[in-house]
Amino acid sequence: MRFFRLNLIFFLVFLTGCAYFNTFYNAKTYFSEATRQMEEDLNKDGKISRSTYSKFEDASLKAQKVIERFPDSGYVDDAMYIAGVSNFHLQKYTIARTMFSRLTIEFPSSPYYAESHLWIARCYYELGEKDIAFRMLEEFIADSKNKAFFGEAMSLAGYLALEEGEDEKAFEYFNQAVDMSHDIQSKSNLLFELSQIYIDRSMLEKALRVLQEIEEISIDPLMLTRVQLQYAKIYRIREMYEESEELIKEMLANEENQPVFPDLELELAQVYTQQDKIDQAIQRYKTVTENYPNTHQAAKASYNLGEIYLNRLNDYESARNAFVAVRQHDRNCLEATLAQGKINEIGQFVSLNNEIRKMEEEFPGLMNPEVEQDTSLTDKVINDYVKNKFRQAEFLAFNFQNPDSALGIYQNLATRFKENPLIPQILNTWSYLLKETGDTLRSEMLKNRLIREYPYSPFSLHYLGREHPDSLKRKENQSLIFKIEEAYFNQDRKKEGVDAFKALLDTASLDSVSQAQVMYRIGLEYDRTFSDLDSAMFYYQQVKNRFASTKYAGAAEKRMNELSQIIEKLMEASSEDTLETLEVDSVRGVESMMDEMATDSL
Numbered sequence: 351m352r353f354f355r356l357n358l359i360f361f362l363v364f365l366t367g368c369a370y371f372n373t374f375y376n377a378k379t380y381f382s383e384a385t386r387q388m389e390e391d392l393n394k395d396g397k398i399s400r401s402t403y404s405k406f407e408d409a410s411l412k413a414q415k416v417i418e419r420f421p422d423s424g425y426v427d428d429a430m431y432i433a434g435v436s437n438f439h440l441q442k443y444t445i446a447r448t449m450f451s452r453l454t455i456e457f458p459s460s461p462y463y464a465e466s467h468l469w470i471a472r473c474y475y476e477l478g479e480k481d482i483a484f485r486m487l488e489e490f491i492a493d494s495k496n497k498a499f500f501g502e503a504m505s506l507a508g509y510l511a512l513e514e515g516e517d518e519k520a521f522e523y524f525n526q527a528v529d530m531s532h533d534i535q536s537k538s539n540l541l542f543e544l545s546q547i548y549i550d551r552s553m554l555e556k557a558l559r560v561l562q563e564i565e566e567i568s569i570d571p572l573m574l575t576r577v578q579l580q581y582a583k584i585y586r587i588r589e590m591y592e593e594s595e596e597l598i599k600e601m602l603a604n605e606e607n608q609p610v611f612p613d614l615e616l617e618l619a620q621v622y623t624q625q626d627k628i629d630q631a632i633q634r635y636k637t638v639t640e641n642y643p644n645t646h647q648a649a650k651a652s653y654n655l656g657e658i659y660l661n662r663l664n665d666y667e668s669a670r671n672a673f674v675a676v677r678q679h680d681r682n683c684l685e686a687t688l689a690q691g692k693i694n695e696i697g698q699f700v701s702l703n704n705e706i707r708k709m710e711e712e713f714p715g716l717m718n719p720e721v722e723q724d725t726s727l728t729d730k731v732i733n734d735y736v737k738n739k740f741r742q743a744e745f746l747a748f749n750f751q752n753p754d755s756a757l758g759i760y761q762n763l764a765t766r767f768k769e770n771p772l773i774p775q776i777l778n779t780w781s782y783l784l785k786e787t788g789d790t791l792r793s794e795m796l797k798n799r800l801i802r803e804y805p806y807s808p809f810s811l812h813y814l815g816r817e818h819p820d821s822l823k824r825k826e827n828q829s830l831i832f833k834i835e836e837a838y839f840n841q842d843r844k845k846e847g848v849d850a851f852k853a854l855l856d857t858a859s860l861d862s863v864s865q866a867q868v869m870y871r872i873g874l875e876y877d878r879t880f881s882d883l884d885s886a887m888f889y890y891q892q893v894k895n896r897f898a899s900t901k902y903a904g905a906a907e908k909r910m911n912e913l914s915q916i917i918e919k920l921m922e923a924s925s926e927d928t929l930e931t932l933e934v935d936s937v938r939g940v941e942s943m944m945d946e947m948a949t950d951s952l
Contacts, residue, residue, distance in 0.1 A: 353515065358670070359684065367874045367902045369411050375380040376408075376412045377409050377412030377413040377415075377416060377432050378409075378428070379406075379434065380406075380409035380412060381413075381432045381435070381436060382406040383403055383407035384404050384408075384409055384436070384439070387401065387402040387405060388402050388406075388439065397645060397646050397680060397682075398439070398639075403439075403440060406436040406437075406439050406440050407436070408439060409432055409433075409882050410432070410433050410436040410437055410440065411438045413429040413430070413432040413433035413436070414433055415428060415791075416430075417433065418492070425476045425765065426456075427453055427456075427457040427460040427462055428462075430449050430450070430453040430457070430462075431453060431460075431462040431465075431466070432454060433446075433449045434446045434447075434449035434450045434453065434466070434469055435469065437449065438456060438469060438472065438473065438476075441476075443473045443476045443477050443650050444473075444477065446616075447468065447469075447470055447473035447477075449511045450469045450470045450473070451466075453466045454466050454467060454470075464496045464498070464499060465499055467486065467490055467496070468487075468490060468496075468499050468506075469488040470486065470501060471483045471487050471490065471503075471506065471581075472506060474486065475506065475509075475510065480510055480513065480514075483506075483510060484507065484510045484511075485506075487503050487506060487507045487510070488507070488744035490503050491503050491504065491507070497530075500526075500527070500530045501527045501528075501531040501536060501540070502527075503527075503751070504523045504524070504526045504527030504530060505523070505524065505527040505540060505543070507523045508520045508521070508523035508527065509523040511523060512547065512767060513816070518549070519543075520547075521939070524540065524543075524544050524547070525544075527540050528540050528541060528544070530810075531924070533911075534567055534568060534569075537567065538564050538567060538568040538570065538573050538909070539564055539573075540562060541560050541561075541564045542560075542573065542577070542580075544560050545557045545561050545564070545577075545580055546580070548585070549580065549583055549584065549912055550718065551613045552585050554587065554588065557580070557584060558584065561577050561580055561581065563726075564577050565577060571606065572609055572610075574607075575601070575607050575609070575610050576610060578597065578601060579601070579610055579613055579614060579617065581597060582594045582598050582601075582614075582617055582637065583617060585597065586617070586620060586621050586624060587947055589624070591621055591624070591625055594617075594923070595618065595619050595621055598614050598617055598618045598621070599618070601614055602615070602618075611641075611642075611736055612641075612642040612645060612647035612648070613647060614637055615634055615637050615638045615641075615642075615647075615651075616634075616635075616638050616647050616651055616654075616765050617651060618634050619631050619634035619637075619638065619651065620636070620653065620654070620719045622634060622656065623935075624660065628658060628662055629660065630656060631654075631674045632655065635651040635655045635658075636651075636655070637653075638651035639651050639652055639655070639675065639679070643679060644678075644679055644680070645680065645832060646679075646680050646681060646683050648679040648680070649677075649679035649683045649684070649685050649686060650678035650685050651671070652672050652673070652675040652676045652679060652685075652689075653673065653676045653685040653688065653689055656669045656670075656671040656672035656673040656676070656689065656692060657669075659672055660692065660696070660750055661750055661751040661752065664750075664752065666696050666699065666700060669692070669696060670693055670696045670697075670899075673689040673690075673693045674689070674693060674818050675691045676689035677689060677690070678831040680928060693863060695745070695749050695750075698745075699742075699749070699750075700748035701744045701746070702738060702741055702742055703742065705738055706735070706738050706739065706742060709731070709734070709738070710736050713726075713727060713731055713735075715727050716731070716732075716735050719766060721766050721767065732767065732770065733770065733771075736767050736770050736772050737772060738780075739759055739762075739763055740759075740761060740763065740772060740776055743756040743759035743808075744756070744779070745780075746759070747779075748754075748782055753783055753786070753787050756779065756783060757783060757787075758782070760776055760777075760780035761780070761828050764776055764777060764780065769871050772809070773804070774800060774804040774807035774808075775807075776808055777796055777799060777800040777804070777809075778797075778800060778809040780796055781793045781796035781797045781800065782792075784796065788792070797813060800813075800814060801814065824863060824864060827861055827864035830854060830866065831851075831854070831867065831868065833848070833852060834847060834850045834854065837850075838850055844875055845880075847875070848872055848875050848876075851868050851872050852869060852872065854868060855868055855869070861901070862897055863897075863900055865896075865897065866893050866896075866897035866900040866902040866903065867900075867902060869889050869892050869893045869897075869902075870889070870890070870893050870902040870905065870906055872908075873885075873887075873889030873893065873906065874886075874888050876889065877890075877909065877913070883913055884915065886909075886911060886913065887910060889904040890907075890909055890910045891906075891910065893906040894906045894907050914933040
């Protein structure tokens with residue numbers, strides 16, 4: 351019997367060992383397949399497929415089982431590493447960081463110990479904690495025990511430095527990363543990344559030197575093909591369009607270059623766009639979207655199509671359709687976010703145009719050259735129309751890269767609505783846009799016209815380096831208000847403070863904003879301190895009626911409505927408890943506003 355029990359125990363131990371090993375083996379298999387598939391995906395279209403994400407998910411789940419069910423096994427640190435990397439690629443950066451942190455704490459002798467610190471820095475980088483990531487990388491690089499991973503650490507540090515605008519420091523890190531990479535593939539990849547950074551910054555000579563270095567060391571056909579594509583980009587940027595087009599077409603004729611066909615088509619479309627060969631550019635972009643759907647290249651092609659329809663052809667419907675398609679091709683790319691912004695802008699612009707058209711149909715006099723002499727048009731109609739046309743011009747100039755149409759609108763408004771209060775702003779924007787388009791002479795002429803015809807506008811005073819008389823007056827008034835606050839209210843002499851404010855209203859020539867502030871302040875004291883609701887309502891009503899354009903008018907109206915409700919409830923209240931509660935409510939609601947208004951003069 352004892353022999354049977356012993357065998358049973360050994361058998362159960364054997365099964366347990368098999369179970370955790372099989373679970374770990376499955377995790378490792380899924381992880382290896384996912385990693386291999388990810389490399390293929392990125393080489394193909396720069397985008398990780400759903401199938402790859404699914405395999406990383408499976409690898410993570412299996413690894414978690416090993417960690418949770420078999421914590422004493424010899425594969426726990428391996429499982430933590432697999433779970434950490436898998437979750438990183440699944441963009442679950444907090445989970446990944448936690449897993450790597452556990453690995454470094456629980457397994458300081460693990461072969462994954464050093465690399466885990468690098469992954470933790472990557473997680474902080476992706477989570478936006480870039481200062482922490484950079485400090486970790488600097489500490490990591492300072493430790494010679496991490497030498498095997500210096501290349502990757504230097505590369506990540508380089509990208510962080512770029513984002514901080516420290517280009518020289520970034521290039522130093524990248525070059526150190528290249529020097530520390532001893533296998534050809536890693537070195538070639540780093541050099542290729544560096545070439546793209548140089549191209550993005552128009553440092554073309556340095557980009558060419560880096561590309562030549564890749565050609566000297568690499569024997570990978572795909573890498574060498576991508577190098578040729580970089581040469582085509584450099585030709586385009588240097589406006590060597592014939593050379594760029596010839597090289598791209600030569601590469602497209604070679605079937606061995608199929609992995610980069612989408613990039614080649616996209617680059618050729620950009621060559622045509624820069625030459626204003628719009629029809630050919632549109633055709634090439636459509637080739638990319640039709641032949642390579644659901645790829646990053648198709649998303650970028652759709653975005654560029656939208657830009658052409660919007661900025662070159664003023665075809666808003668086609669532009670919107672193209673921008674909508676971006677997200678359908680690749681929802682996670684930068685272009686998808688930018689496209690959504692364009693979709694929103696187009697929607698706003700179309701609504702604005704419809705509103706303008708509706709106004710012109712309802713009020714035909716708006717189209718009259720002598721519109722300001724038309725007595726059938728109210729000031730409100732004219733003001734609303736001018737505001738809408740000004741917004742229309744802003745969209746065209748600053749959102750849709752159509753300055754010529756905007757300039758025409760500015761000229762029309764400034765000619766037909768000379769007395770409108772928005773004209774100084776229109777003249778200022780008109781002058782700015784002319785300067786931006788290179789017409790500095792007309793820009794200066796408009797600026798002089800603005801100063802001559804509207805000398806007290808904020809824009810004229812800014813150009814002249816002066817301050818508006820009303821601003822100077824308000825500063826003096828605020829000083830008087832502050833002295834009363836300090837002398838009476840800060841000393842809890844509130845009745846005297848109210849009398850001083852009333853005297854200030856009678857004797858001083860206050861600007862409208864300061865008058866509204868003082869009246870509202872008096873109303874607050876009657877409301878909160880003295881519980882004199884009739885007096886409070888009187889001053890609130892004065893603010894609302896006389897100073898409707900100030901922020902105090904809205905606050906006064908809101909408090910009047912609250913007091914009206916409180917008065918109704920007071921009249922209905924029958925018990926002393928209810929009455930006391932309502933009296934407290936009548937005071938509490940204004941406390942925060944009182945504190946704010948009391949410090950406005952500061």
